[in-house]
Amino acid sequence: MTLLDVDSIYKSYDEEEVLEDVSFGLDQQDVEVIVGPSGSGKSTLLRCMNRLTEIDSGEIYLNDDEIHDLDENELRRRVGMVFQGSNLFAHLTAQKNITLGLREVLGMPAAEAQAKAMEYLRQVGLEDQAESYPAELSGGQKQRVGIARALAMEPELILFDEPTSALDPELIGEVLTVMRDLAEEGMTMLVVTHEMDFARSVATRLMFLDDGRIVERGPPEQLFEDPREDRTEQFLGELADIY
Amino acid sequence: MEAIVLQSNDWAFILANWEQFALGTAVTILLTITSLVVGFVAGFPAGAIEVYAPGWLRKPVSAAGVILRGTPIVVLIVLFFFALPIPQLGTFIIIDAKVDAFIVATIALGLRSAAYQAQVFRGAIQSIDEGQMEAARSVGLSKFQAIRHVIFPQAIRRSVPGFQNEFTIVLKDTSIAFAIGLAELLTRAEQLYLQPGHDTAVVEVIVTISVIYFVLTFATNRALDRLEQRYAVPEGSG
Amino acid sequence: MADTVETRGTAVGRVSGSGRLVVALVGGLFWLWLLARWAYHNTLLDRICTALGLPDLIRSEYGVRRREPWLPAEPFQSAADSIGSVPPGFVFDRIAGVFELAAFATTAGPELAAGAFITVYMTVLGMLFGLVIAVPLSVARVYGGRIASTAALVYTELIRGTPLLAQLFFWYFALPLAGYFDAAGFVGRNGIPRAAVMVAVVAFTINSSAYQSEYIRTALESVDEGQLAAARAVGLSKGQAIRHVILPQGLRYAIPGWTNEFIYLVKYSSLAAFITVPELFRQARNIASDTFRYQEIYIIVGVFYLLLVLTIALAMGLLERTVALPGVGQPADQN
Numbered sequence: 001m002t003l004l005d006v007d008s009i010y011k012s013y014d015e016e017e018v019l020e021d022v023s024f025g026l027d028q029q030d031v032e033v034i035v036g037p038s039g040s041g042k043s044t045l046l047r048c049m050n051r052l053t054e055i056d057s058g059e060i061y062l063n064d065d066e067i068h069d070l071d072e073n074e075l076r077r078r079v080g081m082v083f084q085g086s087n088l089f090a091h092l093t094a095q096k097n098i099t100l101g102l103r104e105v106l107g108m109p110a111a112e113a114q115a116k117a118m119e120y121l122r123q124v125g126l127e128d129q130a131e132s133y134p135a136e137l138s139g140g141q142k143q144r145v146g147i148a149r150a151l152a153m154e155p156e157l158i159l160f161d162e163p164t165s166a167l168d169p170e171l172i173g174e175v176l177t178v179m180r181d182l183a184e185e186g187m188t189m190l191v192v193t194h195e196m197d198f199a200r201s202v203a204t205r206l207m208f209l210d211d212g213r214i215v216e217r218g219p220p221e222q223l224f225e226d227p228r229e230d231r232t233e234q235f236l237g238e239l240a241d242i243y
Numbered sequence: 244m245e246a247i248v249l250q251s252n253d254w255a256f257i258l259a260n261w262e263q264f265a266l267g268t269a270v271t272i273l274l275t276i277t278s279l280v281v282g283f284v285a286g287f288p289a290g291a292i293e294v295y296a297p298g299w300l301r302k303p304v305s306a307a308g309v310i311l312r313g314t315p316i317v318v319l320i321v322l323f324f325f326a327l328p329i330p331q332l333g334t335f336i337i338i339d340a341k342v343d344a345f346i347v348a349t350i351a352l353g354l355r356s357a358a359y360q361a362q363v364f365r366g367a368i369q370s371i372d373e374g375q376m377e378a379a380r381s382v383g384l385s386k387f388q389a390i391r392h393v394i395f396p397q398a399i400r401r402s403v404p405g406f407q408n409e410f411t412i413v414l415k416d417t418s419i420a421f422a423i424g425l426a427e428l429l430t431r432a433e434q435l436y437l438q439p440g441h442d443t444a445v446v447e448v449i450v451t452i453s454v455i456y457f458v459l460t461f462a463t464n465r466a467l468d469r470l471e472q473r474y475a476v477p478e479g480s481g
Numbered sequence: 482m483a484d485t486v487e488t489r490g491t492a493v494g495r496v497s498g499s500g501r502l503v504v505a506l507v508g509g510l511f512w513l514w515l516l517a518r519w520a521y522h523n524t525l526l527d528r529i530c531t532a533l534g535l536p537d538l539i540r541s542e543y544g545v546r547r548r549e550p551w552l553p554a555e556p557f558q559s560a561a562d563s564i565g566s567v568p569p570g571f572v573f574d575r576i577a578g579v580f581e582l583a584a585f586a587t588t589a590g591p592e593l594a595a596g597a598f599i600t601v602y603m604t605v606l607g608m609l610f611g612l613v614i615a616v617p618l619s620v621a622r623v624y625g626g627r628i629a630s631t632a633a634l635v636y637t638e639l640i641r642g643t644p645l646l647a648q649l650f651f652w653y654f655a656l657p658l659a660g661y662f663d664a665a666g667f668v669g670r671n672g673i674p675r676a677a678v679m680v681a682v683v684a685f686t687i688n689s690s691a692y693q694s695e696y697i698r699t700a701l702e703s704v705d706e707g708q709l710a711a712a713r714a715v716g717l718s719k720g721q722a723i724r725h726v727i728l729p730q731g732l733r734y735a736i737p738g739w740t741n742e743f744i745y746l747v748k749y750s751s752l753a754a755f756i757t758v759p760e761l762f763r764q765a766r767n768i769a770s771d772t773f774r775y776q777e778i779y780i781i782v783g784v785f786y787l788l789l790v791l792t793i794a795l796a797m798g799l800l801e802r803t804v805a806l807p808g809v810g811q812p813a814d815q816n
Contacts, residue, residue, distance in 0.1 A: 052377055077383035087378035091397045091476050100392055101382035133476055146378075153382055313790040314783045315748040317762060322783060325775035411642075418644040419752065429647060436654075446655040449647060457642040 002061075003028045003188050004049070004157060009058030011044060011212075018044050019055070020212045026157070029186045033199040033220070036209035037235065042192045045209065046159045049190065050079040063156060077105055080150030080158040084166050086142040088134040094121065094145045095130040098152045105153070120148040124178050140171030144178055151182075158182075160191040196239055200224065208232045253444040257451055260435055267428035268455055270340045274348055274417045274427060279410060281353025286360030293365045295390070304361075311358035317419050319351040324423045340426040348420040356413050363405030367398040400476060407467045411460045418456075428452050501795065508792035518594035550590045586781045589768050593785055596764030599678060601789070603753060603760065604746045607685025608693075614686065615693035616728070622694065623701045624723060633694070640691035645684070646752050652684045653677065653756040681753040681760075689746055696738030701731040733804060740797035744790050751786070761785060 004026040011019040018041045026032055034042050047053040049060065051072055060067045067075050089097050098117035102108040108116070121127045124144040134142055143163055150158050160179070164172045176198050183189060183202050193199070199206055199220050206220040208231075216223060216232045227233045257264075292304045311319070324347045332342035371394055379389035418429040426434075432452045436445045621633040640648070662676035704727050712722035754763035765782035769775045 050381060052380065072380075073383045073385050075383075076381050081378075081381040083374060083378060083381075085372075085374055087372070087374035089375060089378070089393050089397075090372075091393075091400060100379075101384065104388050104392060105383040135476075149378075149382065309791075310783075310787060313744075313748075313787040315751040315762065315786055317751050317754075318765075318779055318783045318786060321766075322776065322779035325779065415644040418646045421646065421755070429644070429650070433650075446651075449651045449655040453643045453647050453651065456644055456647060457639065460642045461638070 001028050002026070003030070003063055004190075005059075005061040006049075007059040007061070009048060009055045009060065011041075011048060011053065011055050018212050019048070022058075022209075022212070022214055024207065024214065024217065026188060026190065028188055030204045031183045031187075031189045031191065031202055032205045032207060033203040034190065034192045034207045034209055035194065035199070035235070035239065040209045041212040042209055043161055046081075046161050046190060046192055049157070049159055050076050050081055052081075073105065077101075077153050078156050080153055080155035082143065082146050082150050082158065082160045082163050084162040086134070086139075086146040088137075088142055088145055088149075090134050093131050093133055094126065094137065094148075097134070097145060098149045101149065101153055116152055117148075120152045121145070123151070123181075124148045125174075138171060139167045140174045143167065143175045147175075147178055147182070151187075157188045157190065160189060160193065162192050162194070164193065164195060194239060196224075196236075208235065210235070253447045256435075256444050257447050263431045263435060264428070264451060264455065266337075266339060267426065267431035267452070268459075270345075270425070270427040271414070271417045271456075272459070274345065274352070274420065274425070275410070275414045277345075277349045278352035278356055278413050278417070281349060282356030282360050282409065282413070283406075284357075285354065286357035287364055289357060289361035290364030290368065291390075291395075293361060294368045308358040308361055311355050312362075316351065316355055316416050317422050319355055320348060320419060320422055323347045323351045341424070344420065344423050344425040347423060348417070348425050352413055352416060352420075356409055359409055359412075360402075360406065363402050363409065364398060367401040367405070368394060370401060371397050400474070403467075403471050407464065407471070410463055410467065414460055414463065415456065428455060504791045504795055508788055508795065511788045512792060514590075515594055515597055518591065519598050550587045553587065582777055582780065585774060585777050586784075589765075589778060589781060592764045592768060593761060593782065596759060596761035597785060597789070599758060599760040600747065600750050600762075603678065603681055603685060603758070604743070604750050606682045607689050607746055607750070608743055610682070610686035611689035611693050614690035615697055618690060618694035619697035619701060620723060620728075622698045624719070637691040637694055640688055641695070645688050645749055646755065648688055649681065649684045649752055649756050653680050675758075677753075677757045681750070681756060681758050684753075685746060685750065689742055692742055692745075693735075693739065696742065697731060697735045700734035700738070701727060703734055704730045736797070736801045736804070740794060740801070743793055743797065747789050747793060748786060 002025050006022060006024050008021050008023050009019055010017070010021065022041075022045060024032075034045065036042050044053055048055050049067075051067065062070075062075070062078060070078075088094075089100065092100060095114065095117045098120060099108075099110070099113040102113040102116060103110065118127055118130060121130055124147055126141060126144055126148070129137060129141060129145075132141075134145075137145065147158075147163075163179070164175050167175065172195070176195060179189070179191070179198070180202050191198075191203070203220050205217065206223045207217045208215045208223065208229075210231060216227060216229050223232060224236060227236065289304050289308065292301055293308075296304070324344070327347060327350065329343045329346055332346075334341050335345065375393050375397070376386075376389055379393040380386070384392065417427055420427050421429045421433070424430060429452060432448045436442055436448045618633045618636065621629040622637075623630075625633065660676075662679045708726050708730065709719075709722055712726040713719070717725065750760060751762035753760050754766060757763075759767075761782060765778045769778045772778070
């Protein structure tokens with residue numbers, strides 16, 4: 001069943017075309033990894049999905065609702081996001097980072113919100129850090145709290161914006177493990193990342209974006225083994241050398 | 244340096260008038276508190292307006308801030324004293340200070356402080372990483388909710404050193420209410436050594452009030468340091 | 482952050498682009514007028530011009546109250562009267578009020594200009610002498626031994642912990658500094674200021690030295706530690722290293738704080754009025770008690786201070802950019 005349907009969207013900043021005629025669809029439980037050189041529009045594409053960035057033209061449907069007809073806050077409740085820099089609320093403990101949205105957006109009673117926060121912290125393996133402030137957590141732990149914060153809103157789709165690229169190498173694994181578990185549980189995910197092992201083993205589909213256009217899109221094994229476009233082959237080859 | 248030989252009967256004069264110093268100190272502390280409250284109540288929204296409000300609201304607020312920060316406090320005090328239509332309201336009991344002068348001083352010191360507190364608060368808001376707002380909006384909080392629950396709590400904590408600074412500035416500047424004869428510490432000090440036959444006590448009187456001011460600023464600074472440490476949140480990259 | 486420096490409030494604030502143009506224009510005209518007025522009544526210039534055979538060019542012999550305004554008050558007054566006589570209404574009354582204020586300002590001009598002269602030179606002298614004390618004071622705080630740094634700390638804490646007005650009273654009434662200056666015998670004549678002015682300069686010097694030393698101390702502490710180590714490594718003594726490496730960097734970091742302090746002192750020099758110094762605020766006070774137009778004269782003098790403060794802020798901003806080096810003392814956002 002189609003969960004997300006992106007139909008010919010365009011976005012430009014100051015005459016500079018960032019997204020050009022981008023269309024794609026996600027089914028429920030899909031995990032799509034977006035790759036592409038820096039400046040190719042990956043982050044912008046992701047941010048258009050929860051309207052942190054507004055598109056110039058085109059249509060985006062989330063479970064048959066055009067997202068621009070939805071209330072912004074309602075949309076964002078339904079589409080979670082995990083940031084590169086985690087962006088945990090610096091003045092709140094891990095647990096309260098999660099309960100804030102539950103209490104204020106969903107209007108959940110305090111006790112229920114706390115229980116729920118603990119449940120998701122347990123899911124990412126951090127129930128013992130519930131009372132820690134962001135500054136007291138490692139980079140990997142922060143990202144896991146960030147994931148729990150997004151999960152707690154029970155979104156239909158989660159966006160991951162380079163969730164591991166600001167991390168020290170030894171911390172990347174714990175975050176990817178959590179994401180892998182999520183995928184196995186059937187969460188629909190749209191992920192910008194350079195982690196090719198993750199893409200290969202977890203993604204249902206891989207999208208190669210360059211210059212604001214989708215160059216190629218398909219199952220990961222096809223793009224890795226038998227790309228149709230030279231640019232895809234070249235880029236994935238370079239990535240493989242680095243990572 | 245014969246002039247500053249401290250005479251024991253002058254110290255006796257000060258001891259005999261300890262009540263005047265106590266009352267003056269009370270007025271000084273009261274005026275500091277009322278001014279800071281006015282400053283916070285007006286300065287906090289003004290700071291937020293300078294960041295978030297549209298031009299028609301932001302421009303007059305920031306212009307008022309420039310005027311208040313660019314004019315000497317003594318000019319503000321005397322101007323308000325003559326320009327504001329505040330009736331003579333008699334004197335406060337016990338502390339024996341004129342009510343109208345106290346109100347004028349509170350408004351002048353308070354508004355001036357508001358202009359500075361707004362700066363402090365505005366700077367704190369702007370120092371908060373943009374990602375905080377984005378993350379808040381991403382879980383579905385409205386802009387207003389995000390400001391209220393995510394931006395303000397962090398901005399207020401970061402403002403504490405600035406507010407602390409403001410505290411000592413206002414405390415010291417209460418002495419300028421001398422210009423309108425409000426019976427705070429400095430005014431009462433002058434009244435003491437202007438008494439016939441006690442002009443030799445000038446040194447002792449001024450040293451005494453200086454010590455009082457110093458103890459007040461020092462004590463509040465230490466107390467606020469403590470308070471800040473107690474309520475501090477571990478800071479660092481969020 | 483237990484060790485925050487007490488600043489005296491941040492500077493007046495950022496004036497927006499178009500506002501800055503207005504400040505530059507109005508402020509420029511204001512300073513032109515001030516400088517002309519000062520020159521016209523300057524004793525020293527009068528002597529020079531008289532010696533050059535132009536005895537009437539400069540009129541320093543006129544007492545402050547005999548000086549004539551250069552701008553006529555009549556046009557403003559008649560404008561005020563004519564607007565005021567049209568239908569009564571809030572807006573018209575306000576406009577008439579502004580013209581009336583302008584008329585009053587022209588007649589008060591000569592006295593206010595004379596006051597502003599004292600305000601400006603007291604401030605400048607206080608700042609400069611204060612800096613002379615502040616630099617060694619801050620070096621003692623940061624690099625001095627235990628005794629030197631404690632002594633510097635006690636000095637700054639005592640000065641910063643008491644009101645400036647109390648300090649002025651102390652120097653003027655309690656410690657009769659004015660008497661000493663008078664006894665020295667050369668004050669108050671031939672263009673040399675009166676004793677009270679000197680006392681005020683002493684008070685401002687000492688007061689601002691404490692605050693300036695705090696600004697410089699934090700600036701010094703923000704210079705990378707590796708700089709001192711590198712300087713020592715090339716064989717400079719500690720004194721040489723501080724002199725040639727740390728101070729040139731640190732003093733640049735200190736400029737925004739210095740601007741704050743300058744502006745602070747311009748405003749707070751008004752307190753010298755209470756020890757009889759005939760500076761800007763005291764002139765206004767005298768005019769008020771002669772004319773009973775309290776509200777108007779205090780608005781006018783407020784505008785005078787505002788113009789002084791805003792033009793100084795603008796000029797200091799230019800200075801900051803002029804002495805900036807790439808990568809050193811990036812002027813922190815000083816708002």
